[in-house]
Amino acid sequence: MSTPPLWPEELVSTGAEREVLEAFLDCQRRQIKAKLAGVAEEAARRRIVPSKTTPAGLIKHLTAVERNWFHRQLAQRDPAGIPGNSRGDDQSWELGPDDTLDHLIAEYDKVCQESRRIAAGFALDDTVPSERLGRVSLRWIYTHMIEETAQHAGHADILRELIDGATGL
Template sequence: MITPQIDPPLDAPELAAVAGERQILETFVDYFRDVTKNKVAGLTAEQLRIRLVPSRTTLAGLLKHASAVERNWFQHRLAQIPREDIPGNSFGDDDSFLVGPDESLTDLINEYDATCEWSRQIAAGFDLDHTVPHPRLGRVSLRWIYVHMIEELGRHAGHADILREQIDGAQGDQVVAS
């Protein structure tokens, strides 16, 4: 029998290793949601807005973009809410990285938390096999949306890892104050 190593303690995705499909998908999406928030913890407003790449990508912008992506896939696509009825960017486009000068870290986190909670509530009403129309792909299932969100958030968590390390040297997926 193999004894699992528990030093360091197991994280949420590891604890879900033998869970059902839906729990595994939801656990990974929530894990990357948390990583996205953890990467901005403890930074100043100036550090959150530092542009270290030619694109609009900043740590604050990544958090803002993640909210837009949540709105696109869960509110607009899955719940079929028209974009004009969704508060905030629901495209996940380049403009979704723009952060207003008066938006604080607390504002961005509150927006993201509320958006993610709405995503969870919407998704809870559908089976993994439930499909919705998509203009390019024909139809997509909730299962596909979850996997796509894992890919999207994982990719941006990697961007955030690099930006955070460049800003203050912090590494890893847990909250690290500078």
């Protein structure tokens, strides 16, 4: 029996802290997209739980959360200059008529790429002002984003199983 190839996050099992944090955040970003792959458009928008949580809403919300922590908080950009929701609030779950799953995933990819570019300009110990926390470090942002993205990847996993029985990756 052959051993499967290592996942990117496994390749950094003895890596430096930043390398590990980045690999695990990217792992969760891949997970959410993998759980949405192949979901029919109508199913991606349908509410099957009491909350606003839908597969399409999950990716739209996570895009807003990326904008919030990396673009607005870390880069200290004015929210008025950031396209789309940059708060990750209740409104970030709401879908417009043009919010196709393919479009939302493409936007998520674009926003995540910009998040990576922004983070590359900071050290883990660098801090920036935060309305709620006073100051926040890049290390904390990475850890929070791993937690937030993993939580919603778990939601996507359950929704996907309810939609069409698909489990795993």
